[in-house]
Amino acid sequence: MTKCCLYARVSTEMQAEDETPILSQIDACRKFAQSKDWEVVNVYKDEGFTGRNTNRPGFLQMLADAQRKPAPFEKVVVWKGSRIARNVEDRMSCEALLARKGIEIVCVTEPAFEGAVRVLMVPVMAGVDAYQSALIAEDTLRSMKMLARQGYSTGGQPPRGYQVRREPTGRHNKKGEEICRVKWEPDPEWRDKALRAFQMLADGYGTDEIIEKMGVIRCKSHTCTYFRNPTFIGERVFNVHRRVGGRVVKVPLDDPEVIRVPNAHEAIIPRELFERVQQILDKRRPKPGQIRASKHDFILSGLLWCEKHDCSITGTGNRERRYYACETLRRHGRGNSDCPLLKKEALEKFVLDVLKEEVFTTGRIAEAVKYLADTVKDEDKRTQTEVNALKVRIAKLQREADNLNRALMSVTEDERPKSTLKLVTDREKAISELEKQITNLKGQKQGGFKSLTLTDGLVQSIRAETLAILDNESPDNLKRFLRSYIERITISGNSVSFKFTFQESPNSSQLMVAGVGFEPTAFGL
Numbered sequence: 001m002t003k004c005c006l007y008a009r010v011s012t013e014m015q016a017e018d019e020t021p022i023l024s025q026i027d028a029c030r031k032f033a034q035s036k037d038w039e040v041v042n043v044y045k046d047e048g049f050t051g052r053n054t055n056r057p058g059f060l061q062m063l064a065d066a067q068r069k070p071a072p073f074e075k076v077v078v079w080k081g082s083r084i085a086r087n088v089e090d091r092m093s094c095e096a097l098l099a100r101k102g103i104e105i106v107c108v109t110e111p112a113f114e115g116a117v118r119v120l121m122v123p124v125m126a127g128v129d130a131y132q133s134a135l136i137a138e139d140t141l142r143s144m145k146m147l148a149r150q151g152y153s154t155g156g157q158p159p160r161g162y163q164v165r166r167e168p169t170g171r172h173n174k175k176g177e178e179i180c181r182v183k184w185e186p187d188p189e190w191r192d193k194a195l196r197a198f199q200m201l202a203d204g205y206g207t208d209e210i211i212e213k214m215g216v217i218r219c220k221s222h223t224c225t226y227f228r229n230p231t232f233i234g235e236r237v238f239n240v241h242r243r244v245g246g247r248v249v250k251v252p253l254d255d256p257e258v259i260r261v262p263n264a265h266e267a268i269i270p271r272e273l274f275e276r277v278q279q280i281l282d283k284r285r286p287k288p289g290q291i292r293a294s295k296h297d298f299i300l301s302g303l304l305w306c307e308k309h310d311c312s313i314t315g316t317g318n319r320e321r322r323y324y325a326c327e328t329l330r331r332h333g334r335g336n337s338d339c340p341l342l343k344k345e346a347l348e349k350f351v352l353d354v355l356k357e358e359v360f361t362t363g364r365i366a367e368a369v370k371y372l373a374d375t376v377k378d379e380d381k382r383t384q385t386e387v388n389a390l391k392v393r394i395a396k397l398q399r400e401a402d403n404l405n406r407a408l409m410s411v412t413e414d415e416r417p418k419s420t421l422k423l424v425t426d427r428e429k430a431i432s433e434l435e436k437q438i439t440n441l442k443g444q445k446q447g448g449f450k451s452l453t454l455t456d457g458l459v460q461s462i463r464a465e466t467l468a469i470l471d472n473e474s475p476d477n478l479k480r481f482l483r484s485y486i487e488r489i490t491i492s493g494n495s496v497s498f499k500f501t502f503q504e505s506p507n508s509s510q511l512m513v514a515g516v517g518f519e520p521t522a523f524g525l
C-alpha cells in the first residue's frame with residue numbers, strides 16, 4: 001500500500017486570500033488519498049503562516065521526516081500547490097528536494113502532470129498561482145491602507161511596550177464570529193522598560209547590558225528591528241515587505257511605496273530621543289565589505305561531461321583561479337590531453353544565459369500556460385461526463401424504486417413481501433452513495449485554476465519569477481533548479497549540447513536547444 005502524508009496551511013490573511021479552511025483542506029486531501037487507496041501516515045499543518053517563505057514548523061517537520069531512511073511516505077498530498085509555497089523558487093526547490101528521496105507532491109485540485117512534462121509545468125503552475133495571489137494582494141493592500149488611516153492594526157504583533165486591544169465592530173463573518181478591529185496601545189507592564197531601553201542606548205550602553213536589564217528584546221540580532229521601529233513614536237508602518245522576483249524582502253522605511261501613518265496610536269518614546277537612537281544605530285552599522293563573502297560553489301558539477309574522453313568534468317582550482325576540468329585531463333596531466341580548462345565564471349554564465357534566452361522564453365512559457373489551461377478544461381469536461389453518467393445511473397435507480405414502491409402500494413401492508421421492501425432500500429442506499437460521489441467529484445475541482453487566461457502580464461510574471469531564481473545568490477537553490485532542468489551538458493571540442501529533463505508540450509512548435517556552439521576562447525584559460 002502506498003504511504004502518504006497530508007500537508008495543509010492557512011495564512012493569517014485567510015479571509016483576503018483564496019483559501020479554504022484548514023479542516024476542509026485536510027478533509028479534501030484525506031478523501032483524495034482514500035480514492036487512490038493510499039495510507040495516510042501523518043498530517044502536517046501550519047495555521048497562520050504565509051506561503052511566501054518556508055519558515056513554517058509543520059512544513060519544516062515534513063521536510064525533515066522526508067529525509068529519514070527509509071522515507072516514511074512516498075506522496076505528499078496537498079489541496080493546492082500554493083499550500084507548499086506561494087513563490088516559484090520555494091515550490092521548485094521543495095519539489096526537487098523531495099524528488100531526490102523518491103517523494104512526489106500531489107495536488108488535489110490541480111492537473112497531475114507526470115514525468116518529463118511535470119518539470120516544465122510545475123514552475124508554470126506555481127507562477128500562475130503567484131500571479132493570481134499578487135492580484136489579490138493588491139486588493140488587500142487597498143483595504144489595509146484604509147484601516148491604517150483610521151489608526152487600526154493591519155496585522156502582526158506589536159513590539160514590547162505595546163499590547164493589542166480588540167474592538168468589536170458589531171459585524172459578523174460567515175462562521176458567525178464577530179469581526180474585531182485591532183488597535184495597539186501602550187502596555188502598562190512594558191512601556192517604562194521600553195522607554196528606559198531607548199535612554200540606555202542613547203547613553204551609550206551596549207546591547208548585552210540593555211537585554212539583561214530591560215529584557216525588551218531577546219537577542220542581539222533584534223536590536224535594529226526593535227529600536228528602529230516607528231511604532232514607538234505613534235506611527236503605523238506597512239507595505240515594508242515586498243516581493244522582488246521570487247523573494248520577499250524588507251525595503252527601507254524611506255521607500256516611496258512604504259506607507260506611514262503618523263499619530264495612529266499613542267507614542268511612548270519622545271521623537272527627539274528616537275532620532276538620537278537612530279543616529280547611534282547608523283554609526284554602528286557594519287561597513288559594506290564586512291558583510292558577505294563571494295560564492296565559491298561549482299554550480300555545474302555533476303552536470304558536465306567530456307565527450308572526447310567519456311568522463312565527467314568537475315570543478316577545481318584555488319581561490320584566485322577557479323575552473324572546470326576534464327577528469328582524464330586531471331589524472332594524466334595537461335601534457336597527455338588536449339581538453340581545455342574551462343573558466344568557471346564564464347562557463348556558468350553561458351549555461352545560465354542559455355536557460356534564460358533559449359529555455360525560459362516568453363513563447364515557451366505561453367505555450368506551457370496554454371497547455372495548462374487546455375488540460376484544466378479537458379479535466380473539467382471529463383468530470384462533467386462522469387457526473388452526467390452518475391446522474392443517469394441515479395435516475396435509473398430512482399425509476400426502479402418508484403416502480404417497486406407503486407407495486408408495494410397496490411397491496412395491503414401485510415401482503416408486502418420483505419424481499420421487495422429490501423429491493424427498495426437497496427436502491428435508496430445506492431442512490432445516496434452515488435450522490436456522495438458526485439459531491440466528491442465536484443468538490444475536488446474547487447479551488448483549482450479557475451478562469452485561467454493567457455495574458456502578457458501573466459507570461460512576463462512567470463518569466464520574471466523564473467529568471468530571478470537564476471540570478472539568485474543561494475548556490476543550493478540554483479543547483480537544485482539546474483538539476484531539475486538539465487540532465488547533462490556535453491562538451492565536445494568547441495560545442496556544448498544540453499540534454500534537458502523536460503519534454504516540450506505535445507503541441508509545441510519550438511525546437512529543443514541542442515548543440516549550441518561556443519567559441520573555444522570564451523571559456524578556455
Ligand SMILES: [Zn+2]
Nearest residue numbers: 306309326339
Ligand atoms: Zn576530456
